[in-house]
Amino acid sequence: MTVHTPTAQPSAPMPVLPAVFADVAGTRDWTQPRHDWTREEIEALFALPMMDLLYLAQTVHRAWFDPNSIQRSTLVNIKTGACPEDCKYCSQSRTAKAKLKIEPLMGVEEVRQAAVRARDTGATRLCMGAAWRSLKERDLPVIVDMIKAVRAEGLQTCMTLGMLKPELATALREAGLDYYNHNVDTSPEHYGKIIGSRTYQDRLDTLKAVQDVGIKVCSGGIVGLGESRSDRAGMLHTLATLSTHPNSVPINMLVKVEGTPLADEGVTSDVDEIEFVRTIAVARILMPRSVVRLSAGRHAMSVSTQALAFMAGANSMFYGEELLTTENSAMTRDNQMFEKLGISAMSKNPND
Numbered sequence: 001m002t003v004h005t006p007t008a009q010p011s012a013p014m015p016v017l018p019a020v021f022a023d024v025a026g027t028r029d030w031t032q033p034r035h036d037w038t039r040e041e042i043e044a045l046f047a048l049p050m051m052d053l054l055y056l057a058q059t060v061h062r063a064w065f066d067p068n069s070i071q072r073s074t075l076v077n078i079k080t081g082a083c084p085e086d087c088k089y090c091s092q093s094r095t096a097k098a099k100l101k102i103e104p105l106m107g108v109e110e111v112r113q114a115a116v117r118a119r120d121t122g123a124t125r126l127c128m129g130a131a132w133r134s135l136k137e138r139d140l141p142v143i144v145d146m147i148k149a150v151r152a153e154g155l156q157t158c159m160t161l162g163m164l165k166p167e168l169a170t171a172l173r174e175a176g177l178d179y180y181n182h183n184v185d186t187s188p189e190h191y192g193k194i195i196g197s198r199t200y201q202d203r204l205d206t207l208k209a210v211q212d213v214g215i216k217v218c219s220g221g222i223v224g225l226g227e228s229r230s231d232r233a234g235m236l237h238t239l240a241t242l243s244t245h246p247n248s249v250p251i252n253m254l255v256k257v258e259g260t261p262l263a264d265e266g267v268t269s270d271v272d273e274i275e276f277v278r279t280i281a282v283a284r285i286l287m288p289r290s291v292v293r294l295s296a297g298r299h300a301m302s303v304s305t306q307a308l309a310f311m312a313g314a315n316s317m318f319y320g321e322e323l324l325t326t327e328n329s330a331m332t333r334d335n336q337m338f339e340k341l342g343i344s345a346m347s348k349n350p351n352d
């Protein structure tokens with residue numbers, strides 16, 4: 001139950017808040033990061049009328065970021081397919097029957113060239129992904145050289161290589177790695193329906209190892225895995241109650257790849273785009289200083305939906321013709337979108 005108190009103030013009042021916020025209504029500074037969010041509060045945010053949710057998200061967003069500036073990262077798959085894990089959404093899992101050309105670990109020069117192309121088209125970070133369960137000691141020297149080569153071309157570096165042990169995290173930090181991506185993917189309760197080959201706690205342990213050595217954490221999840229709204233709240237609850245919020249929070253819309261259990265078994269119910277935008281808005285409100293990325297799935301979204309996501313507080317995206325194994329939104333289309341919306345590329349995160 002919400003109570004609307006009419007106001008005669010000429011300035012914009014805060015939206016009417018649900019009962020769970022009654023004790024802090026009018027007194028809470030929503031722009032300050034908190035780590036004690038309750039699941040009930042998060043679910044109440046999800047349930048706000050859309051305009052109130054967007055208003056609150058924009059208010060929080062503008063306290064820390066230029067709302068007309070979007071960070072761009074380019075993805076490169078440095079090792080494709082034959083992954084021993086069983087993530088039901090992923091085309092690269094050994095259990096998937098997706099049509100995919102398996103590729104060994106890329107050479108450093110090929111990665112350097114990808115970095116040059118990404119930089120010259122306007123990205124500021126190269127995200128390098130490998131279809132691995134975890135980083136192994138034997139691959140470390142090549143990975144270190146990749147990090148150095150990409151940095152030498154003037155780009156920030158991000159790696160997503162699966163689970164990471166503390167000693168290998170230290171080696172990546174010493175090589176100069178800026179970000180490590182490792183998603184929690186969904187809520188703790190829904191997780192077991194999607195992935196059986198590693199636990200939720202394994203993921204949290206990797207995030208801790210990354211955080212402990214001072215590499216910036218990139219962690220988010222996927223919408224459209226057959227989860228409920230409460231699961232989406234649970235996923236964001238995990239991220240927003242970490243002792244430090246991830247610097248970067250990718251929110252992916254499931255890309256249904258033929259040959260993956262989630263695409264073939266029809267176990268997912270499509271999540272509509274308004275619900276996806278709500279998830280972004282709630283992520284923005286919960287983690288005011290994090291960069292929230294409108295990630296996979298843009299390809300199928302209209303410019304209007306993407307504009308709503310930016311209004312909801314997304315301020316990063318993947319830029320480039322490809323994601324890891326699937327198509328991304330075309331760069332010409334993205335450039336036109338930026339022009340239409342008056343958006344420019346973010347060169348520096350003010351909160352880093």
Ligand code: SAM
Pocket residue numbers: 083089090091129130131132133160161162163181182183185220221222252253254255256257296324
């Ligand atoms: N193997 C590493 C791992 O899983 O940690 C790194 C690469 S993995 C592809 C990185 C993330 O991409 C996954 O955790 C998942 O959130 C996202 N992802 C993978 N396939 C996806 C799909 N079909 N749709 C949306 N997101 C996807």
Ligand code: DTB
Pocket residue numbers: 091127129160181183220221250251252255295296323324325326327
């Ligand atoms: C993330 O959150 N999304 C990216 C990145 N981190 C590694 C991956 C999206 C993959 C989409 C499906 C594909 O191209 O295979």
Ligand code: SF4
Pocket residue numbers: 083084085086087090091092093094130131132133162
């Ligand atoms: Fe492997 Fe990562 Fe795909 Fe899971 S998401 S199957 S760990 S590449």
